[in-house]
Amino acid sequence: DQQVKQNSPSLSVQEGRISILNCDYTNSMFDYFLWYKKYPAEGPTFLISISSIKDKNEDGRFTVFLNKSAKHLSLHIVPSQPGDSAVYFCAASGATSGTYKYIFGTGTRLKVLA
Amino acid sequence: GAVVSQHPSRVICKSGTSVKIECRSLDFQATTMFWYRQFPKQSLMLMATSNEGSKATYEQGVEKDKFLINHASLTLSTLTVTSAHPEDSSFYICSARGGYEQFFGPGTRLTVL
Numbered sequence: 001d002q003q004v005k006q007n008s009p010s011l012s013v014q015e016g017r018i019s020i021l022n023c024d025y026t027n028s029m030f031d032y033f034l035w036y037k038k039y040p041a042e043g044p045t046f047l048i049s050i051s052s053i054k055d056k057n058e059d060g061r062f063t064v065f066l067n068k069s070a071k072h073l074s075l076h077i078v079p080s081q082p083g084d085s086a087v088y089f090c091a092a093s094g095a096t097s098g099t100y101k102y103i104f105g106t107g108t109r110l111k112v113l114a
Numbered sequence: 115g116a117v118v119s120q121h122p123s124r125v126i127c128k129s130g131t132s133v134k135i136e137c138r139s140l141d142f143q144a145t146t147m148f149w150y151r152q153f154p155k156q157s158l159m160l161m162a163t164s165n166e167g168s169k170a171t172y173e174q175g176v177e178k179d180k181f182l183i184n185h186a187s188l189t190l191s192t193l194t195v196t197s198a199h200p201e202d203s204s205f206y207i208c209s210a211r212g213g214y215e216q217f218f219g220p221g222t223r224l225t226v227l
Contacts, residue, residue: 089158102160102216104160
């Protein structure tokens with residue numbers, strides 16, 4: 001049972017345009033969400049997170065939006081750069097409720113075209 | 115950000131041998147560390163949660179006698195793949211918890227011949 005889903009396995013975007021990566025979850029107990037970037041044969045690198053008490057968090061070119069009623073979050077990257085090309089994973093946890101395990105989505109491979 | 119290291123970065127072993135992978139938090143103390151496994155083009159699958167000074171908690175379907183986890187100090191957790199077989203070949207990643215976030219190591223590529 002996949003509790004965190006990323007339905008788009010891949011996405012191609014032109015440099016300078018906006019990249020939107022989507023993530024859906026099923027467990028209403030999740031209250032903390034994160035996005036990680038991963039290159040092949042490397043560990044994930046933290047990008048941005050959001051607590052369920054917020055609906056938006058912004059850090060530079062990265063913005064995460066959370067829609068709790070829809071159990072949906074998205075990562076916006078603007079403007080997209082070729083160096084953003086990687087696999088992006090969303091993760092969910094019940095951190096504030098004391099459960100620190102992360103459940104990862106299946107990942108979306110982003111390719112930013114120069 | 116916090117730094118987590120893993121050693122070795124890659125290992126090739128013969129079937130039937132045991133392999134130990136180390137995970138260290140270099141600049142912070144981690145009471146909780148996690149071990150993940152990633153198959154090619156798939157998600158990171160949580161294998162177990164390692165708590166300093168106590169037994170690890172394994173996820174459903176993960177054999178605890180196969181994947182031995184030891185968290186002897188606040189900066190070191192080890193994963194030993196016992197009697198490794200080719201199906202154990204995978205990319206193993208550890209993470210260490212700091213606050214709400216986990217900081218990931220660079221991963222270890224295990225190939226069992």
